[in-house]
Amino acid sequence: MSALNLQQGASSHSAYDLRDPHADREESHTLAVLVENEPGVLARVIGLFSGRGYNIDSLTVAEVDHTGHRSRITVVTRGTPEVIVQIKAQLGRIVPVHEVHDLTAEGAAVERELGLFKVRGNGDKRVEALRIAEIFRANVVDSTLESFVFEVVGTPSKLDAFADLMRPLGLMDLARTGVAALSRGT
Amino acid sequence: MSREMTGARMVVEALRDQGVDTVFGYPGGAVLPIYDEIFQQNDITHVLVRHEQGAVHMAEGYARATGKPGVVLVTSGPGATNAVTGLTDALLDSIPIVVLSGQVPTFMIGTDGFQEADTVGITRPCTKHNWLVKDTNKLAETIHKGFHVATTGRPGPVLIDIPKDVQFATGQYFSPDELASDRYQPIRKGDIQAITRLVELIEQAERPVLYTGGGVINSGPHASALLRELADTAGFPVTSTLMGLGAYPASAPNWIGMLGMHGLYEANLAMHGCDLMINIGARFDDRITGRIADFSPNSIKAHIDIDPSSINKVIQVDIPILGDVGEVLKDVLDVWKSRGSKTNKAALGKWWEQIEGWKAKNCLFYRNSETIIKPQYALQRLEALTKGHDRYITTEVGQHQMWAAQFLHFDEPNRWMTSGGLGTMGYGLPASLGVQMAHPEALVINVAGDASWLMNMQEMGTAVQFRLPVKQFILNNERLGMVRQWQQLLHGERYSQSWSDSLPDFVKLAEAFGCKGAQVRDPRDLDAAIQEMIAYDGPYILDVLVEKHENCFPMIPSGKPHNEMLLGEADTQGAIKADGAVLV
Incomplete structure (x- = not known):
């Protein structure tokens, strides 16, 4: 207990109240940030986060x-509504940032990600992998007698699902691009 | 018409075109071509500092005392890294600074060359923006843009890193009026609907308070004038953050003093009990709000700020108004006057009665002594004896800073320079030199503590070299006073590393630097000592030996709301005894 009988918690020796009262209200938002293509601009954005x-x-x-x-x-980010607003304001005041759009808040948007999945196997597993790949409309972009590289385009959750299914069938390696997104309509 | 010249010449040309008369700097290998150009001209005075941190604080003092951007010139590597503290200080306090740093030649970047540092990488988070210029043809444009960014919108520090080969090479110079207007133009006019809503509340408010900050001063003298007009015609009480002191005159009747952790009782209780809070250019800093959950629980809050990220960052407000303080206040006044300049006079009368009741508490009371100089008394005497002078005050950081804010009074903006956001010990001495460069005839006093002052004391050499008659008013308690106070109140009186052992003899130190010093320890000698300091024509160090264990009150302990202030030792004693039994 501190001498001044301060409330216990992270703030007892600090002016900052470090406990997050809204941790249960986090939302995921997809932000499109249009920037001047100058050196260091990506470092600025990442450094802000x-x-x-x-x-x-x-x-x-x-x-x-x-x-x-x-x-x-x-950028796909997570936070309480207050934090999301703050992130947008902070991004907006970076000098080479032209525009910040919250695609989640501004209405319907399409989000797509591309994934490459290397799957190794023979016999039934190989056939099963190919069958599931067809269901996911995956393209085979590389093949050996023992392996495939599948290319899948879709939402992040579709890629998650594909990876989950491929794991028992010999998923060796995967690469994902991250989300690209655009608002729907005009 | 653009002209061809070397990059180094362009730097000087651009500074001249930007109206710069003073540069604070330190030469080194990577800026030699620029120093060569400085040697060959007489328009710009170069102040040779003793450490690059001092250069940035001097530029900050200069900027805050003039409203113009401060300019710094440093070399690569250690020159640039030494500037980092000053850049961060200027970022937190929104001070317009342009730092020009030398860099190893472009073909050496990335090779760990001598005195190479990733300066733009290191300073990216502590500048408003920064640039590495790799092409001499882009240099002029970049410097002009740097001045624009530093001074437009919410002011702040920028850094321009210039490799040595770019300084030697020739290219086309463009003056500011040859360039297209810059894309970076933050919104200055406030939303008129929000302003009208605020005016409606001004008309009805029963317990209003104007909570003003450094943004009023940054907006310019006209913003201070508009604030005075609004406060005086509406009859609203005005409080201010540490950064905003002087925007509203301390001698005016509506002034209720500084607010916050060491603010006045009446100011903090007015903030806690108000029904309309109008935040004008302040940012709900944690030193101001105390416990967020209990911050001014029953008020409607309006917030005028030019930085959208300041609004709703800490405190959710009801009426956000994005814009320049001066522009918004003008519109508020216009709308309010057009509707008849109404206020709720009856309720305001009662509100003022309540405030007068809080004032009667006399929260700055301290027990004076006939044998030992109390720091509060020293500042009261300094205030009395410097009244009427053309006076500028800088401070270091700690107890003396808070006492200075409490006991010195400012009637004009740009007269008070202190490190608020970053709390940089070592700020005050170099800042006082920057102020004195801007105002050679003025009385410039750095109110210091012994520990802070030592952090940049090398700059006394700069004071002597440039004959800057700054007064170093050191409240010497041989302690890190604020650290000691917190250890007493919060850490069971275990005074870990918070005393100043082996202090220098400040009088001999003054002599060693080639200036004058004096020491005073008897309260009866204090007035004469201060008068001698003021009268002396040159830099002066006054070593004021004060009470060693004085605590700074009032105090809102961290994490407490505004209405739970400690007013003096009596408030802490019970808690400390009870806790002592548990802890020690």
């Missing part, structure tokens, strides 16, 4: 307008 303790569940980045020097960063 790590420096302020926000989560990154998925991150993709690529130049989308070569002449306009624009890149698009798609």
